[in-house]
Structures are given as C-alpha cells and as structure tokens.
Amino acid sequence: MPEPMTRQRLRRELELENLLQAEPVAPGSWARFVEPRGVGLNHIFILRCRGRDWVGRKTLQRDEHARLRLDSRLAPWMLLGPLGQLHWGDEGLVLDYRATRQADKVAAFADALGAPDSEIYFPFPALRRNGREFVCPPDYWAFTEGLASKLDKGEAHLRHHCCTLLRSWLKPGAVIHDPACSTGTFIHQLALALPDSRCIGSDRSPSMIEAARNRYGRSVDFRRADAADADPVSLYYDVLVLRFLNAEVMTRSEAEQLLPRLVETLVVGGRLIVFGHTPVLPAMDYLASRCALTLVSRLASCSVTGQLFQFYVLTKDSR
Known part of the structure; x- marks a missing residue:
C-alpha cells in the first residue's frame, strides 16, 4: 500500500511543516537540507522558472478538519530556496540552497505561474526498500x-x-x-x-x-x-x-x-x-x-x- 503513516513519519512531517514555514535567520545565506533514505525522497521537487531552479519538499497538508493528508498541490512555503547543488551520501540526499524569505517564495510561485516555460517536476519516484520503483498492485x-x-x-x-x-x-x-x-x-x-x-x-x-x-x-x-x-x-x-x-x-x-x-x-x-x-x-x-x-x-x-x-x-x- 502507498506510504503507510507511521508515528516516525508523522513526527517528521510535523517538524518539516514548522521548518519550512519559519523565516530564515540569514536570508540569502547558504543552507542545507538532508532528506534521509526511504519515504520522503519522492516528495522532493524542483520548480524551474526563467532558467532558475528552486528546490522544495512537499509535505502532508491539512484538510478542512486540520487532518494531515497527501495532496497534489504545492504551497509556496514548501520551497526551500534557489538550488545550489545536490549530493547523495550515506545520510541520504543533501541539498544546498539559498535561504529565502516567505514573501520571496510567494513571489517565486506568482512568477512561475506567469512564465510559460515554468515547470514543476519530481526527480525521485516512490521507491521500495530495495531501490526499485513502488507500484500499487x-x-x-x-x-x-x-x-x-x-x-x-x-x-x-x-x-x-x-x-x-x-x-x-x-x-x-x-x-x-x-x-x-x-x-x-x-x-x-x-x-x-x-x-x-x-x-x-x-x-x-x-x-x-x-x-x-x-x-x-x-x-x-x-x-x-x-x-x-x-x-x-x-x-x-x-x-x-x-x-x-x-x-x-x-x-x-x-x-x-x-x-x-x-x-x-x-x-x-x-x-x-x-x-x-x-x-x-x-x-x-x-x-x-x-x-x-x-x-x-x-x-x-x-x-x-x-x-x-x-x-x-x-x-x-x-x-
């Protein structure tokens, strides 16, 4: 079944919600985000707009009853910032990016909607433990x-x-x-x-x-x-x-x-x-x-x- 909700995953999603919505201490400085192996890699996304790549991490969203659920829509606060480099290591996927104010994330979304060549893509599919792509039976x-x-x-x-x-x-x-x-x-x-x-x-x-x-x-x-x-x-x-x-x-x-x-x-x-x-x-x-x-x-x-x-x-x- 797709992505069972464990306590560990729920805790991480709540932590990410707080992290992504917080204002950066030093806007414009280099920051780092690590996505561990396993469930979560498939929620990393790239927003490409006017030749610039922004990296983000989709999280569970709250419905009208404040319950967490998966959704195909992306909110501006899910952006981390403009992507510098990405690396793979024992700890998982390492993303280096420029820390960005929430207002600038909102502006990036608005700019993307107005630019005809803008695109959102997800580099990683859902994966099994053995690294093969997960497909529902x-x-x-x-x-x-x-x-x-x-x-x-x-x-x-x-x-x-x-x-x-x-x-x-x-x-x-x-x-x-x-x-x-x-x-x-x-x-x-x-x-x-x-x-x-x-x-x-x-x-x-x-x-x-x-x-x-x-x-x-x-x-x-x-x-x-x-x-x-x-x-x-x-x-x-x-x-x-x-x-x-x-x-x-x-x-x-x-x-x-x-x-x-x-x-x-x-x-x-x-x-x-x-x-x-x-x-x-x-x-x-x-x-x-x-x-x-x-x-x-x-x-x-x-x-x-x-x-x-x-x-x-x-x-x-x-x-």
Whole structure:
C-alpha cells in the first residue's frame, strides 16, 4: 500500500511543516537540507522558472478538519530556496540552497505561474526498500466506497481546472477519452460541463467500470479496456485526459513507453492533458519533441488556494 503513516513519519512531517514555514535567520545565506533514505525522497521537487531552479519538499497538508493528508498541490512555503547543488551520501540526499524569505517564495510561485516555460517536476519516484520503483498492485484499484471517496476528493481542483480549460477550447461534437477513468467521476464532470461533447471512459478494473456505469452511465460511455493496449476504444479522440502516468501507478519507463502509443489515438490538432494525484513520471519536454507534440503549459494554480500543481497541456502537430 502507498506510504503507510507511521508515528516516525508523522513526527517528521510535523517538524518539516514548522521548518519550512519559519523565516530564515540569514536570508540569502547558504543552507542545507538532508532528506534521509526511504519515504520522503519522492516528495522532493524542483520548480524551474526563467532558467532558475528552486528546490522544495512537499509535505502532508491539512484538510478542512486540520487532518494531515497527501495532496497534489504545492504551497509556496514548501520551497526551500534557489538550488545550489545536490549530493547523495550515506545520510541520504543533501541539498544546498539559498535561504529565502516567505514573501520571496510567494513571489517565486506568482512568477512561475506567469512564465510559460515554468515547470514543476519530481526527480525521485516512490521507491521500495530495495531501490526499485513502488507500484500499487492491481487489486489496490478495485472499487470500494472508501477508495472512491479518497480519489474523488483529492482531484476536485483538477476537475475544476480541466472543465474550465476545455470550455474555452472545444467545439461541439468533440470526443473526450479518459483511458483510466477509475471511479468515473472525472469524465462525468467533463460530460456535465461540456454537454455538446461525447465523453468516453475506460478502465481495466472490472469493479471500477461497473461502479462508474452504475453511477454515471447516462452521461458517459464506459468501456472495460486496458490503457496499456493504447488502442482506440471506438474512434480517435480530440482530447485525451491522462491521469495515470504517475508515480505509484506505473514505473517511469512504463509511462514513457506508453505515452507515444497513446498519442497515436489523438487526432491532429487534438489536446493531450497530463496530471494526477501523484507526480507525473514522463519527461514531457523530451517526449514532446519525439512525438510531434507542442507543449502549451506545464503547471496550473488552484482557484481556491492559489497553490500550484503539475498540469501539462500539449497539442498534437502534423508530422
């Protein structure tokens, strides 16, 4: 199961919350942060903006009931500062950075949102003790009410942003495919927001597809299919919503091998949208250059909290 919450981990997350939100004693001076081996490496992130790399450490966040939970959004205070160097040693990952005021972290986030080439990426996937990438077993994705509630709640900001974007782009009759639709809630919300579009959801989990049909079968055409097959369910698509090329869902190599095959199911001029609960795995600039894709944007901001999250939008070019 992904990242069990132990007392030791909870204690560290609380300590990090206090550390990251504190004002530095000597702004601009060199500081050092060490991320030990194990759970935590996959929460190190880089914010690249205008040729400068900022390093940060995502932490658990508090919900409306002050309970700690994982979230795909990043707050400015999670930044450490501009990255100097990083090293690996017996103690873990050592990050040297410039200590930064909270106000400057907020300004860095605002600047990143306004710069079209800005990007957030996570260098390390979730890892097992043996150093191999961690992937949830297939039975983890079997439908339960608890899992559905957790997944649906965690992607509310993603649904809202996606609906807003697609309303401004799509023409009537557009075909949207979510090839790993899970609970069906995401593609259902798109169907409600875009009533003149045809929405198709597919998933390899029989229980997820059954639940999705029972809940939203009137608004979405649900099919059982494995996205790894990368074959069109019924036709080619104007929009592909990819929210499964992510850490804990598959390995980085699997994600980078699958993306080009999925692009083949997209019409020329179609849009590819890539995001997820956990970090996006493919190196999008690299793959875009090899798949005749144009990167339109790489990140987005939550309309409620102002926090940033990974959200790649690409268009398919004619070769």
